[in-house]
Amino acid sequence: MTHNKPATPIVYLVDDEFAVRDSLTLLIESTGQPVMSFESAEAFLDHYNPEQPSCLLLDVRMPSMSGLDLQEELIKRGIDIPIIFISGHADVPDSAKAFRAGAVDFLEKPFNEEILLSRIEEALSKDAQTREQLREKRKILDRLDHLTAREKEVLSLIVRSHSNKEAARILDISNRTIDVHRAHIMEKMQAENLAELMVMAMQCDLL
Amino acid sequence: MRLGLMGELASGIAHEVNQPLTAIVNYTQACLRFIQAEKPDLSKLSSILQKTHDQALKAGQIIHHMREFVRSKKIHRSTADMNALIENAVSLSVTDLKQYNILLTFNLADDLPAIYVDSVQIEQVILNLVRNSIDALKNLPHNKPRKLFIQTLLNDDHFIEVKVKDNGIGLGQSSQKKILTPFYTTKSSGMGMGLSISQSIIKSHDGALYFASKPGKGSTFYFTIPVRRKSDDAQ
Numbered sequence: 338m339t340h341n342k343p344a345t346p347i348v349y350l351v352d353d354e355f356a357v358r359d360s361l362t363l364l365i366e367s368t369g370q371p372v373m374s375f376e377s378a379e380a381f382l383d384h385y386n387p388e389q390p391s392c393l394l395l396d397v398r399m400p401s402m403s404g405l406d407l408q409e410e411l412i413k414r415g416i417d418i419p420i421i422f423i424s425g426h427a428d429v430p431d432s433a434k435a436f437r438a439g440a441v442d443f444l445e446k447p448f449n450e451e452i453l454l455s456r457i458e459e460a461l462s463k464d465a466q467t468r469e470q471l472r473e474k475r476k477i478l479d480r481l482d483h484l485t486a487r488e489k490e491v492l493s494l495i496v497r498s499h500s501n502k503e504a505a506r507i508l509d510i511s512n513r514t515i516d517v518h519r520a521h522i523m524e525k526m527q528a529e530n531l532a533e534l535m536v537m538a539m540q541c542d543l544l
Numbered sequence: 545m546r547l548g549l550m551g552e553l554a555s556g557i558a559h560e561v562n563q564p565l566t567a568i569v570n571y572t573q574a575c576l577r578f579i580q581a582e583k584p585d586l587s588k589l590s591s592i593l594q595k596t597h598d599q600a601l602k603a604g605q606i607i608h609h610m611r612e613f614v615r616s617k618k619i620h621r622s623t624a625d626m627n628a629l630i631e632n633a634v635s636l637s638v639t640d641l642k643q644y645n646i647l648l649t650f651n652l653a654d655d656l657p658a659i660y661v662d663s664v665q666i667e668q669v670i671l672n673l674v675r676n677s678i679d680a681l682k683n684l685p686h687n688k689p690r691k692l693f694i695q696t697l698l699n700d701d702h703f704i705e706v707k708v709k710d711n712g713i714g715l716g717q718s719s720q721k722k723i724l725t726p727f728y729t730t731k732s733s734g735m736g737m738g739l740s741i742s743q744s745i746i747k748s749h750d751g752a753l754y755f756a757s758k759p760g761k762g763s764t765f766y767f768t769i770p771v772r773r774k775s776d777d778a779q
Contacts, residue, residue, distance in 0.1 A: 354563050356599055360570030363592060367577040425562045446562055447569035 346461045347389055350374040351381045351407070352396035352423070357446070361394065368454060378402035378410070387416065390468055392441070392460035397424040397431055405431065408438050417467055419460035423448065470540075477537045480526050488525070491518040495531065496538040557737070560606045564599040571596040619662040619748060623772060626659055626666075626696055626704050627652045633670035634694070637678065644682040644690065651695040656704055660772040661749055669742040669753075673708040673765045676738065680712025680763060703751065703768040711762040720757055742767075 348365055352358045353376055362372045375381040379402055381393075397404040404422055411418060422435050422443045432443040441460045444453060484492060487508075494504040505515045528534040571592050578589055630652065641648055659666075674692070681690040688711075695707040715723060719730050724743050729736030739753075746753040746767045757763035 354567075356567035356595070356602075357563060357570070359595070360567040360574065360599075363574040364570045364577075367574045425559045425566075447566040450569075450573040 344388070344390055345371060346464065347391045348372045348394055348457055348461075349381060349385070349391050349418075350394045351376075351378055351399075351404070352394075353377060353399040354396070357396070357423075364450065365454070365457065370457065378404070378407035381407070382410070385416070385418075390461070390464055392419040392421065392457060392464055394421050394423060394457070397422055397428070397435070398426070405434055405438075408435065408440065412438060419463045421453075421456050421460055474540050477526070477541050481541065483525050484522060488518050488522050491515060492522050492526075492534075492538070493543065495519065495522075496535050496543065557606065557610050561603050564603040564606070567599045568596050568603070571599065619665065621660050621662055621776075623658045623776075624661055624663045624666070626656055626706065626769065629661075629663055629667050630670055630694060630696065630706070633667040634674060636671055637674050640675075640678050641692070644678060646678060646681050646690040646692050648692045648694070651693070653697045656696060656698055657702075657771040659704060659769050660776040661769060662745075665745045666749070666769065669745050669767060670706070670708070672738040672742050673767075676765070677708060677710035677712060677763070680710050680714070684712060698771070699768070702771050704771060705766060705768050707764060707766050709762065709764040714759040714761050714763055715757040716759050720755075723755070724753075 348370055350358060350361055350365075350372055351374070352361070355376070358374045358376065362374050365372045373384070375384065377399065395404040395407060402410075404424075408420055411420075419441045420435070420439070421441050422432070423446055424431065424443065425446050432440075435443055441463065442456045444456070481489070490508060491504055494507060495501075499507070501512055501515045501519065505512045508515075522528075523534065526534060526537060528537060575589055575592050575596070578584055578592070630650075634648070640646075674694075677692050681692065684690055691711045693707075693709040695705075695709070697705050697707075699705050715730070723730075724739050725736075743753045746769070750770050751768040753765070753767040755763060755765045
């Protein structure tokens with residue numbers, strides 16, 4: 338089995354103001370954390386790489402596409418990147434909207450360095466978690482792909498708590514055949530026991 | 545809306561100044577981190593300090609421009625009656641006066657000569673003084689009467705003098721020194737622009753704005769406006 342070493346996480350920064358971008362980049366990089374900054378939401382969307390572990394530091398008010406617009410667009414595209422909003426205004430409706438759409442935090446400029454850096458850390462670890470879950474899910478889906486059509490039928494019955502006997506009856510095959518299928522399923526799915534198999538089924542939304 | 549204009553101006557300035565301020569905070573924090581390195585990169589530090597310096601200058605420029613803007617704002621003068629301007633301005637605060645149970649009394653001089661001013665700006669000044677008084681009065685204990693008094697008179701120098709007096713919380717010594725400076729405020733939600741803008745407006749009308757205050761006793765704000773001169777007719 339190959340373990341892809343996860344790439345170094347990156348902080349994407351989008352703010353239309355050069356000085357804010359430049360100074361934030363310096364500040365965050367001073368901790369050893371790489372930053373990639375963009376002056377517009379559009380430029381970010383052009384460069385965003387879904388494979389790159391990351392979080393997004395996003396200005397709320399920008400000409401053309403606003404931070405909230407970008408958040409909406411990312412959701413539309415199915416991109417689940419943790420977002421920390423940074424705003425010059427403590428705008429309650431804006432922050433409420435951002436949080437409802439899943440923002441990690443909403444910081445008012447200028448911000449306390451420690452709060453900012455710890456939020457970035459949290460956001461990156463949230464991203465790592467999401468990616469780990471996704472990797473796990475892909476692995477399981479990949480194993481599922483190796484099951485035969487009949488094995489998939491048997492799987493869907495046993496994870497729904499049907500006994501071998503019941504499964505045999507439903508599929509109209511012998512108990513012995515079910516036993517063989519079941520052994521193949523456990524082996525192909527790399528499951529030690531039924532409980533593990535059920536967890537896998539849950540992770541892949543089979544249950 | 546006059547209040548809207550002031551609010552917008554204040555919020556605009558706040559946003560403008562906040563950008564360089566944010567950059568300064570970030571740059572200095574980055575410097576503080578870099579300087580902790582075993583062998584700090586001095587040229588890097590110096591370049592960041594230069595940027596910090598530039599941003600501080602930028603913030604100063606924004607404030608400078610704003611003051612110029614207030615000062616040089618075109619004045620649309622016309623003949624006006626100070627007492628009428630006061631009544632207009634106060635009418636905008638009637639709801640608040642009622643809500644906070646503030647007793648307003650007037651002593652407006654009869655037969656005041658006309659003035660030649662930008663009525664909107666002068667009303668803005670009066671409104672600002674009245675609002676400040678309301679803010680100073682609204683948190684007084686309930687058993688204490690809340691009084692606001694507005695007076696007009698013609699002084700010996702042919703200036704109309706307007707006096708706005710309250711028996712509110714008053715201003716401490718240190719506040720008194722700074723109260724007319726832009727961005728200084730004693731209020732939790734204030735921008736600190738009202739009085740400095742008011743003072744600019746009165747100055748641009750060749751008048752003066754001043755005050756007297758005692759903590760716990762109240763404040764009195766005064767401003768003067770020259771009466772309309774013969775030469776004003778020619779304009």
